[in-house]
Amino acid sequence: MPSYTPSPSRSPLTWRNCDPAKSGVLDYAREGCETSFAVDACQASKASGDALLDMLIENKGTVEEADLQDCPQFLPTWRRAQAGFTDGAHLVPEDVKPGTYETTGGVSDCYWERNRGGKILANNLITGARSARVTVQQGDETLVTRGCGNWVRT
Structure with a gap:
């Protein structure tokens, strides 16, 4: 990921930052560090697709659609990230809507399970693949994923 520097020429977003030498501005938001600096949305969006x-999935809620008004080319990616989620236990349909999801990258030892009423309806362990896929059904109560990374609706 590229390094980012503040740009006063546009409306800035404020990101929490531990070490300006690090890359991945959005990663700073979840580190909970003490200092902050401004980075504009277009510059933060220079990362590859x-x-x-x-970054947008992992930091959902930190970047709003209005923050990208000067960078409309990134709105489709932002919109796609709104239905994405990271590893963890997710309530259906509150956190994850029924539909088919795929990981955003390669996986190794990725486990997922769909649950209802405390019982596993379906599960899978993917020991190595270019991606993993799961279809969340109407009536599922939870989806649990571990070691899979980020998921996006297909």
Whole structure:
């Protein structure tokens, strides 16, 4: 990922930052560090498509659609990230809507399971693949994923 520097020429977003030498501005938001600096949305979006998608999924709610008003080319990726999610236990349909999802990158030892009423309806362990896929059904109560990374609706 590229390094980012503040740009006063546009409306800035504020990101929390531990070390300006690090790359991946959106990663700073979840580190909970003390200092902050401004980075404009277009500059933060210079990451490649998949890296940007991952950053937006992992930091959902930190970048709003209005933040990208000067960068309309990134709106489709932002919109796609809104239905994405990371590893963890997710309530259906509150956190994850029924539909088919795929990981944003290669996986190794990726496990997912769909649950209802405390029982596993379906599960899979993918030991190595270019991606993993799961279809969340109407009536599922939870989806649990571990070691899979980020998921996006297909």
